[in-house]
Amino acid sequence: MKAQDALLGASRMKAWELALWLALLASPLALPTHALIINEIAIVALFAISLDLILGYSGIVSLGHAAFFGLGGYAAGLLAKHISPDPLTGLLLAAVVSALAGALMSLTVLRGNDLTRLMVTLGFALILYELANKLDWLTGGADGLQGVTMGPLLGRFEFDLFGRTAALYSLTVLLLVFLVLRRVVHSPYGATLMAIRDNRLRAMSIGIPVASRLASVYTLAAGIAGMAGALLTQTTGFASLDLFDIHRSADVMLMLVIGGTGWLYGGIFGAAVFKVMQDVLSNITPQYWTFWLGLFLVVLVMVGRERLVRPRSWFARGKTQEAR
Amino acid sequence: MLTILFDGIAYGMLLFILAVGLSVTMGLMNFINLAHGAFAMVGGYITVLLMQRLGLPFLLCLPAAFLGAALIGALLERTLYRPLYHRPHLDQVLFSIGLVFMAIASVDYFIGSTQQILQLPDWLKGRTELGSGAWQLGMGHYRLFIIAVCLALTVVLQFILSRTRFGSRLRASVDDQRVAAGLGINVNQVFLSTFAVGSGLAGLGGALGAEVLGLDPNFPLKFMVYFLIVVAVGGTSSISGPLLAALLLGIADVAGKYYIPKLGAFIVYTLMIVILVWRPQGLFVRQGGK
Numbered sequence: 001m002k003a004q005d006a007l008l009g010a011s012r013m014k015a016w017e018l019a020l021w022l023a024l025l026a027s028p029l030a031l032p033t034h035a036l037i038i039n040e041i042a043i044v045a046l047f048a049i050s051l052d053l054i055l056g057y058s059g060i061v062s063l064g065h066a067a068f069f070g071l072g073g074y075a076a077g078l079l080a081k082h083i084s085p086d087p088l089t090g091l092l093l094a095a096v097v098s099a100l101a102g103a104l105m106s107l108t109v110l111r112g113n114d115l116t117r118l119m120v121t122l123g124f125a126l127i128l129y130e131l132a133n134k135l136d137w138l139t140g141g142a143d144g145l146q147g148v149t150m151g152p153l154l155g156r157f158e159f160d161l162f163g164r165t166a167a168l169y170s171l172t173v174l175l176l177v178f179l180v181l182r183r184v185v186h187s188p189y190g191a192t193l194m195a196i197r198d199n200r201l202r203a204m205s206i207g208i209p210v211a212s213r214l215a216s217v218y219t220l221a222a223g224i225a226g227m228a229g230a231l232l233t234q235t236t237g238f239a240s241l242d243l244f245d246i247h248r249s250a251d252v253m254l255m256l257v258i259g260g261t262g263w264l265y266g267g268i269f270g271a272a273v274f275k276v277m278q279d280v281l282s283n284i285t286p287q288y289w290t291f292w293l294g295l296f297l298v299v300l301v302m303v304g305r306e307r308l309v310r311p312r313s314w315f316a317r318g319k320t321q322e323a324r
Numbered sequence: 325m326l327t328i329l330f331d332g333i334a335y336g337m338l339l340f341i342l343a344v345g346l347s348v349t350m351g352l353m354n355f356i357n358l359a360h361g362a363f364a365m366v367g368g369y370i371t372v373l374l375m376q377r378l379g380l381p382f383l384l385c386l387p388a389a390f391l392g393a394a395l396i397g398a399l400l401e402r403t404l405y406r407p408l409y410h411r412p413h414l415d416q417v418l419f420s421i422g423l424v425f426m427a428i429a430s431v432d433y434f435i436g437s438t439q440q441i442l443q444l445p446d447w448l449k450g451r452t453e454l455g456s457g458a459w460q461l462g463m464g465h466y467r468l469f470i471i472a473v474c475l476a477l478t479v480v481l482q483f484i485l486s487r488t489r490f491g492s493r494l495r496a497s498v499d500d501q502r503v504a505a506g507l508g509i510n511v512n513q514v515f516l517s518t519f520a521v522g523s524g525l526a527g528l529g530g531a532l533g534a535e536v537l538g539l540d541p542n543f544p545l546k547f548m549v550y551f552l553i554v555v556a557v558g559g560t561s562s563i564s565g566p567l568l569a570a571l572l573l574g575i576a577d578v579a580g581k582y583y584i585p586k587l588g589a590f591i592v593y594t595l596m597i598v599i600l601v602w603r604p605q606g607l608f609v610r611q612g613g614k
Contacts, residue, residue: 061417246545
């Protein structure tokens with residue numbers, strides 16, 4: 001039984017994880033004045049986790065992940081405005097719509113090299129941006145989709161002005177998705193994804209169906225990104241072109257890199273650090289905070305991004321580079 | 325109709341000059357450089373500032389834009405870019421996006437976020453019209469000037485690449501860096517000079533394009549996609565690939581925005597995705613390279 005324990009140990013819930021989730025779920029109640037930003041962090045964390053699935057676990061560099069975020073956001077907004085104000089239906093619809101788009105797009109990311117993939121994903125996000133901009137009878141164009149009113153959650157909990165329900169709602173969705181993904185990445189399926197990331201040729205030659213694995217994980221990630229977008233629209237009651245913006249795709253990649261790619265908590269920590277950093281920096285220099293963000297990125301890459309999440313390596317000079 | 329074709333060609337030539345340096349960076353060192361537009365912006369601002377503050381003539385500002393951008397390019401290549409050549413693509417993407425953010429914010433801080441206006445000299449302002457009716461060809465003198473300059477540059481580049489010793493060294497390094505180094509070619513030096521020239525050309529393109537494309541601090545982000553399209557579609561192994569891709573892009577963009585203004589940008593992006601899905605390595609790939 002010892003060997004089995006050792007193998008399964010990696011996928012078991014640890015005590016600190018339990019404590020972290022309890023703290024996260026309690027945070028909107030403990031800090032009611034910060035509920036809005038907690039809500040925002042939970043949403044971008046979900047978005048970052050979905051990117052981690054394809055970037056960190058499968059090695060697909062995507063600069064257009066906001067496409068699915070926006071798609072989900074608009075889908076949920078339109079549903080709420082025209083058909084049914086129920087949040088959970090909207091969440092489901094957003095996930096389905098973006099997953100379908102993801103399945104379609106996955107055909108394109110299977111081909112080519114990193115540059116091609118970068119361009120294709122970026123192009124897809126830009127097309128959707130233009131589409132949302134031009135179809136103003138449906139989406140409100142540059143003014144955004146206004147007048148989205150949400151019904152109470154589960155028919156009981158109204159969304160309040162201070163964002164407490166919203167934050168709890170987003171955190172719960174984040175937790176549920178996280179638990180599912182935790183199973184996924186620790187399953188044999190997740191192991192094959194990492195094998196593909198590390199060496200595609202070798203993975204192919206030991207019989208892993210590379211194309212279908214990549215396509216399915218891309219679809220899954222797209223669906224989750226759509227859910228994140230839906231959460232944002234539902235909790236803010238507004239969807240705008242900003243959802244598709246290239247800034248959003250770049251930001252989420254940043255968060256993931258700050259938190260560390262290839263482990264699910266990276267997205268959550270990265271999102272928290274990024275949002276707090278953005279909040280603080282844009283309070284100091286409202287207009288020029290992107291400069292500090294840029295500087296941070298450049299320095300981060302120069303010293304090696306693995307070091308940020310492994311404090312031990314700060315003192316062992318140059319070792320991380322050789323280890324790779 | 326001919327006028328649109330003409331404008332499209334001028335636009336395409338401009339894009340080619342802007343992007344050709346990028347295609348070498350990507351082809352030679354396999355480096356995904358999203359910050360190429362920042363060099364173009366530097367060139368554009370050098371020109372605008374020299375003309376506005378010091379009153380230098382336009383023609384004198386163009387070489388200054390080239391030199392300024394080339395100098396900055398060389399400096400950055402030596403200090404920041406070189407250590408990253410063999411790092412994963414994600415690192416390169418993050419690094420160059422960071423550079424773009426910094427460039428945008430600094431220009432915004434020092435010069436201001438308003439769109440800069442370039443005062444053209446009088447002899448470039450006019451417009452000549454030939455023919456009549458549907459086949460009328462209206463040529464802005466400035467666009468004519470752009471086409472002339474870019475054509476001359478293309479010929480010079482092609483000559484350097486195919487006839488000179490430096491050109492053959494460069495081609496050898498692009499084809500196979502290790503073998504080239506084994507033959508005694510100083511690949512680092514070849515790359516430093518190529519990077520500098522590429523940045524300089526971007527600066528020149530930015531200076532020439534300030535009037536056509538518009539110049540504001542968001543320039544690198546706005547046109548990043550266009551440069552990348554040129555490189556991704558044109559392939560990185562020759563000079564004619566990016567040239568044809570740039571012309572195609574220029575004409576498609578101008579024509580699309582004229583005939584179907586509602587669909588303007590879609591055409592370009594959709595075309596790009598279709599081409600890249602069809603031929604992931606770019607339209608014009610030379611066989612036998614790396």
